[in-house]
Amino acid sequence: MRKRSLPLSRVYRLLEPGPVVLVTTARGSTANIMAMSWHTMMEFEPPLVGCVISNRNHSFGMLRAAGECAINIPTAALAAKVVACGNTSGRRVDKFKAFGLTPVPAARIAAPLVGECYANLECKVVDSRMAAKYNFFVLRVIKAWVDPGVKNPRTIHHRGRGAFMVAGRTIQLPSKMK
Amino acid sequence: MRKRSLPLSRVYRLLEPGPVVLVTTARGSTANIMAMSWHTMMEFEPPLVGCVISNRNHSFGMLRAAGECAINIPTAALAAKVVACGNTSGRRVDKFKAFGLTPVPAARIAAPLVGECYANLECKVVDSRMAAKYNFFVLRVIKAWVDPGVKNPRTIHHRGRGAFMVAGRTIQLPSKMK
Numbered sequence: 385m386r387k388r389s390l391p392l393s394r395v396y397r398l399l400e401p402g403p404v405v406l407v408t409t410a411r412g413s414t415a416n417i418m419a420m421s422w423h424t425m426m427e428f429e430p431p432l433v434g435c436v437i438s439n440r441n442h443s444f445g446m447l448r449a450a451g452e453c454a455i456n457i458p459t460a461a462l463a464a465k466v467v468a469c470g471n472t473s474g475r476r477v478d479k480f481k482a483f484g485l486t487p488v489p490a491a492r493i494a495a496p497l498v499g500e501c502y503a504n505l506e507c508k509v510v511d512s513r514m515a516a517k518y519n520f521f522v523l524r525v526i527k528a529w530v531d532p533g534v535k536n537p538r539t540i541h542h543r544g545r546g547a548f549m550v551a552g553r554t555i556q557l558p559s560k561m562k
Numbered sequence: 563m564r565k566r567s568l569p570l571s572r573v574y575r576l577l578e579p580g581p582v583v584l585v586t587t588a589r590g591s592t593a594n595i596m597a598m599s600w601h602t603m604m605e606f607e608p609p610l611v612g613c614v615i616s617n618r619n620h621s622f623g624m625l626r627a628a629g630e631c632a633i634n635i636p637t638a639a640l641a642a643k644v645v646a647c648g649n650t651s652g653r654r655v656d657k658f659k660a661f662g663l664t665p666v667p668a669a670r671i672a673a674p675l676v677g678e679c680y681a682n683l684e685c686k687v688v689d690s691r692m693a694a695k696y697n698f699f700v701l702r703v704i705k706a707w708v709d710p711g712v713k714n715p716r717t718i719h720h721r722g723r724g725a726f727m728v729a730g731r732t733i734q735l736p737s738k739m740k
Contacts, residue, residue, distance in 0.1 A: 423602055
């Protein structure tokens with residue numbers, strides 16, 4: 385793949401704007417994909433990501449068993465496939481095959497990356513203490529990939545009921561904030 | 563204020579796209595404002611929001627003491643003031659006065675709302691068990707306000723180092739997802 389390794393200290397720049405992401409998990413020879421909007425950065429470096437993966441989702445059990453997953457960030461070009469992933473269950477459908485998405489081997493985890501996404505984050509579960517009550521997991525990003533050709537990614541941001549805000553222009557303001 | 567009460571079941575639609583927000587807290591007669599991007603929905607209804615408020619921020623102690631805060635959602639028109647809030651500390655500056663923001667009394671909490679923001683969420687802290695390790699708080703939204711005139715809010719989304727993505731157009735896809 386044409387992606388380059390991204391320094392872990394820059395991962396927050398991919399997730400802070402709040403894009404819908406595709407979470408991939410694996411168990412044996414099967415892999416699954418789910419759409420997710422409920423995530424937040426929790427630490428810059430090592431990058432920690434908190435996310436909610438409902439126990440009604442097939443991915444919940446797979447994440448619990450494997451302890452690892454990938455966060456894949458799509459752009460608007462993939463919006464229809466993202467919705468398709470969100471509207472089906474991995475219990476019944478091989479989403480990679482059904483929606484024409486390409487599983488790409490990860491460097492450090494068993495779950496495949498989604499080749500069509502412009503960025504991919506390989507993650508390990510590091511804290512599950514809030515999984516029982518809130519379905520909330522803390523992930524540590526251990527390897528990050530990004531397509532260096534995508535400078536202003538047209539990420540999609542869920543507004544509910546099939547409405548998505550597409551990332552607009554970027555403005556620059558004088559700021560001391562990281 | 564011209565805002566209307568928003569059903570709590572719709573709060574997720576405001577926060578899922580990942581906007582930068584202004585968190586307001588109060589202690590006695592003083593109030594503070596901080597800029598925040600590290601938040602996620604955790605439950606639809608009652609709406610739960612998880613967020614990271616660093617213990618290096620003045621707001622951390624105020625939130626700990628009061629157990630309540632407001633999440634105020636600005637649009638691009640307020641971007642310069644949002645950055646100003648992020649670049650100063652409430653230990654030294656009354657940010658409402660310094661940046662010309664209007665404190666508006668909330669209905670159910672002591673912290674003021676930011677009048678210029680198009681939406682305001684009144685929140686109570688309901689779980690602090692991850693505050694010591696991750697500065698992570700679970701908030702319950704108990705009252706929500708939104709300006710009914712703002713249909714496609716130009717929220718801002720932090721990309722790091724003073725760069726902000728401004729919300730672009732909204733697309734509609736056939737989806738069964740909530």
